[in-house]
Each structure stands twice: as C-alpha cells, then as structure tokens.
Amino acid sequence: MKAISSIFSTLIVVMITLSLIVPLYLFFAQSYTNSSIQANSAYNNYLTDINVKISVIYLGNSANTTFVYNYGSVPIIIDKVIVNNVSYNVKYEILTGSLVPLSSIINSNIPVKENSTIILQINGNYYYFNLGSD
The missing domain is CATH 1.20.5 (Single alpha-helices involved in coiled-coils or other helix-helix interfaces)
Incomplete structure (x- = not known):
C-alpha cells in the first residue's frame, strides 16, 4: 500500500x-x-x-541672420524653440546638410540678442546654444 x-x-x-x-x-x-x-x-x-549634429550660426541681431545647420547624418525634427525666454512650438524638419534661417522655423523675425541662449528641442532632446563671440 x-x-x-x-x-x-x-x-x-x-x-x-x-x-x-x-x-x-x-x-x-x-x-x-x-x-x-x-x-x-x-x-x-x-x-x-x-x-544628430546641429549648429546655430549667429551672424546678426535678428532671426533672419541666425541660422540652424544640420551637419549630421540624419534628418532632424525641431519640436520647440526657446529664444529670449519665449517658447515657440513648431514642427519643422531639417534635412541633412541643410542651412535654415531661424525666422523660417519660428515664422517670425524677432530680434536675437548677442550672448543670449537658444534652446532647441530636437527629436525629444534639448540642445543649448550660446550666441555671440567666444
């Protein structure tokens, strides 16, 4: 059993x-x-x-003379631009090798002060650029 x-x-x-x-x-x-x-x-x-390789080229005191250059190997999508403590919600694609004026991205020709900071939200990440002479 x-x-x-x-x-x-x-x-x-x-x-x-x-x-x-x-x-x-x-x-x-x-x-x-x-x-x-x-x-x-x-x-x-x-x-x-x-x-993603991006550069901001500052040539003058306006958004027409400030450029965003994509020298990376992938296109980028800019979701937000912060200039002079003002935030612009945009949806702007910059292809590889393209140079675009900041005024085209934010649809405005605002004054851009020397020694100011431009913040770009690109593909979900924030990139900070200090303008003016170093």
Missing part, C-alpha cells in the same frame, strides 16, 4: 510540474520579447541621438 501511495504522489507532482510548464514558458517568452523590444528601441534612439 505504501508503494502505491508513493507512486501516486510522484505522479501528482509530475502532473503539477508538467501543467505549469506551458504558463511559465508563455510568461517568460513574453517577458523576454518585451525586454528585447525595449532594448532595441533604446539602442535605435541612442544611434539616432549620436548621428
């Missing part, structure tokens, strides 16, 4: 273990997939951020 009892208990443990294999596999497979997708997304964002 004791031998039959140990056989049944072993079978019950084996059945419980086998019944948990499928849910555990599905859980860990989904978890691994989500982790790898997040890692790939973060890596792609990192590569994009590395390839």
Whole structure:
C-alpha cells in the first residue's frame, strides 16, 4: 500500500510540474520579447541621438541672420524653440546638410540678442546654444 501511495504522489507532482510548464514558458517568452523590444528601441534612439549634429550660426541681431545647420547624418525634427525666454512650438524638419534661417522655423523675425541662449528641442532632446563671440 505504501508503494502505491508513493507512486501516486510522484505522479501528482509530475502532473503539477508538467501543467505549469506551458504558463511559465508563455510568461517568460513574453517577458523576454518585451525586454528585447525595449532594448532595441533604446539602442535605435541612442544611434539616432549620436548621428544628430546641429549648429546655430549667429551672424546678426535678428532671426533672419541666425541660422540652424544640420551637419549630421540624419534628418532632424525641431519640436520647440526657446529664444529670449519665449517658447515657440513648431514642427519643422531639417534635412541633412541643410542651412535654415531661424525666422523660417519660428515664422517670425524677432530680434536675437548677442550672448543670449537658444534652446532647441530636437527629436525629444534639448540642445543649448550660446550666441555671440567666444
């Protein structure tokens, strides 16, 4: 009788273990997939951020004579421009190798003071530029 009892208990443990294999596999497979997708997304964002190379060229006291130059290997999208403590929400794409006046981006020819700071939000990141002579 004791031998039959140990056989049944072993079978019950084996059945419980086998019944948990499928849910555990599905859980860990989904978890691994989500982790790898997040890692790939973060890596792609990192590569994009590395390839963004932007410069602000200040030639005068207005937005017509202040230029934004994209010398990186990827196009950029400017979402926000902050000049003279005024924020402009824009959606402006600058292709690789393009030189664009600031007035075209913000649709305004405002005065731009020397030694001021221009802040550009590009692809979700903020870039700070100090104008004037160094």
